[in-house]
Amino acid sequence: MNIPKSDLPRVVIIGGGFAGITLTRKLLKEDFQTVLLDRNNFHTFQPLLYQVSTSGLEPDSIAYPLRKITRSSDRAFFRMAEVESIDPEKNTIYTNIGEMVYDYLVIATGSKTNFFGNKSIEEHGMWMKTVPQALNIRSLILENLEQAVITDDPVKRKALLTFILVGAGPTGVELSGAIAELKRNIVPQDYPDLNPDEMEIHLLEGLDRVLPPMSEEASAKAHKFLKELGVQVHLNTMVESYDGENVTTNTDRVFKSSTFIWSAGVTGAPVKGLNASALVEAANRYEVNVFNQVNGYENIFAIGDIAVMQNEEYPRGHPMVAQPAIQQGKHLAQNLKRLVKGEKLEPFHYKDKGTMATVGRNRAVVDLDKWKFGGFFAWFVWMFIHLWYLIGFRNRLVTFFNWVYNYINYDKAARLIIRPFKGAKEKMEDRRV
Template sequence: MNIPETKFPRIVVIGGGFAGISFIKKLEKAKVQIVLFDRHNYHTFQPLLYQVSTAGLEPDSIAYPLRKIFRKNHDFHFRMAEVLKIDTESNTIFTAIGTLRYDYLVIATGTRTNFFGNESIAENSMPMKTVPQALDIRSLMLQNIEKADITTNAIERKQLLNFVVAGAGPTGVELAGALAEFRKGILENDYPELDEDEMNVHLIEGLDRVLPPMSKQASKKAQEFLEKLGVKIHLETFISGYDGKTVTTKDGKRFETATFIWAAGVTGALINGIDGEALVERANRYKVDAFNQINGFSNIFALGDIALMTSEEYPKGHPQVAQPAIQQGKHLGENFKRIFKGEKMKPFNYFDKGTMATVGRNKAVVDIGKLHFGGAIAWFLWMFVHLWFLVGFRNRVITFFNWTYSYINYDRAARLIIRPFKRG
């Protein structure tokens, strides 16, 4: 691997998500060599993936080149490759393009979709963790509506216009709301031969309320918003399988659908080579201390979704969302500066800035401490926060323009089947 030798400490970072980029940015002027590995050459703003999948935004609105982010970093190197294994004895990583030794290793690989061992769901459903997957959902959605517009078979049309989303966390709620708004704003104008009432959006959740991680007030308000949009909510319902045509549940329900989106769970994206006491198997996360050091290692750290840092306040670890990842990345960067100065590291303390989810136009819910509210104010706050945390000025401008256009015209301009989806 053609990484130049260096007299400075070499820090290898695996993963260009929120945690990884926050960490590297903090070391912009530090006398270190940083090597970043990621399977993609861009950072993805995952909170807005659902807008790409529902034709609200183009992918370049939420993706940003990793090399461009770190242009000002001294001795920074990016390699687009998958890391296959870690040898902790020799301080070496094995990748698809070769091996590399490290002085320090920072793992920020995030999560992958969890199908809970159900092969039929894994094979036939549509996950949404990456930009390509979001584009596949967009293409499939639009392709199925186009097919429904020309078919004369009523049963086939019903299946093509039935959209089922599994999981009523923030991603599932936002997806369902966006699909319902697509029906309301686009179907009657672009497809006059189709009846708006023929398109149905189902949201299935195993627990007894939508948005389980948020407050009960937020859950209640979000459910009201969804139902007002016409989303059919099925609580305390567990999915048993999907064969590509029919979603079946454990209590005997059947949903005939050609579009089944799986947003029901994630699991840690682990790398071979670190196990034993360092790995919490039930969560698929690395056990870390208050300094984000993986148990049993002094020079290997984990950040964000892949890290399990427990405390009295967070006995199951921090929530697997953007803010803990960003804060841990920044804090570890500061701790590395202390390490290089010969100072002691400081423990991490998470500052909960609140949780929010949007359901649709002028409809969102927000939890900030003991404050819970929803509606238009929450929606504008959601928009501002997401614009603020987008990486890159261009991305913010494009996204703001798209949202303004959609707000004024009730339109979704990205209704393009650029890359037709074909299963298998």
């Protein structure tokens, strides 16, 4: 892998998500040789992926070249690589571009979509964890609209104009809100030959409220906002199967739809090679102690979505969102410095900064520790926070510009079918990436 030899202890970080890049940045000037690995050459700002899917933003606004992070230090290296396995006895990892010895290994591989074993959904549905997947969803939505225009068969047209979103977490809520905005502002203008009333957006949730991780106030407000936007919310509704056209559920309701987007669960994305006891099997995530050390190992750490740090407040580990990942990345940087100095490690404490979700234009819900609010001001806060956390000054500027432009013009500039999704069998691969 051509990493130069060095007297400094080598930290290898697998994954350039929030956890991995925060840790990398904190180690740049420290006495470590830092090696960041990722299968992509960019970091993806996942909270805004849904805007890529719905033509609001282009990938370059939410992706950040990982080499721009490592290049500011001559002790830091990036390699585009897929890690295949770990040999903890030999302190070695094996990748598609060769093997590498580490002194400290940090697993920050995040999470992937969980289908709970449902093959029909995995085969026919769409999901959205990566930029190519988001672009596929964009192409599919636009292709379905194009096809609806030329279809005489009312049943087929109805299916092309019916959008099923499963799972009313932030992703499902934000995506359905954005598709509802397309229906309101883009479809009537761009597709004058379509009747926008024929377009239906259904959000299906197995639990009894939307945004289950948030407060009941937030759920109620988000539900109201979704209804106002024309999203049909179906609670206590579990999907049983999707064959590419028919959606069956645990209720009598059957939907016919050409667009089925699954955002009803995630599971860890661990790497092969560690002892079985390192993994919390149900979650597919590594069990870590308060120092983020993986159970059974001293020099292997896990941070972010892939780590489960159980305590009284979080019996199943921290929520799989950006904040714990960022905070653990920061904290681990300090602990690694302590470790090489022979100092005592400090336990990690999660500071919950609150959660939020946006519902279309002008509306969002925000849960802070002592203050829960929704509506226009919340939407403003949502935008500000997302711009703030977006990586890179340029990305903030471009995203801000696009938001202002789209807002003023009720427009979505990126409604481009760059690579058609449908009928392209080979593209199926991309959904599985």
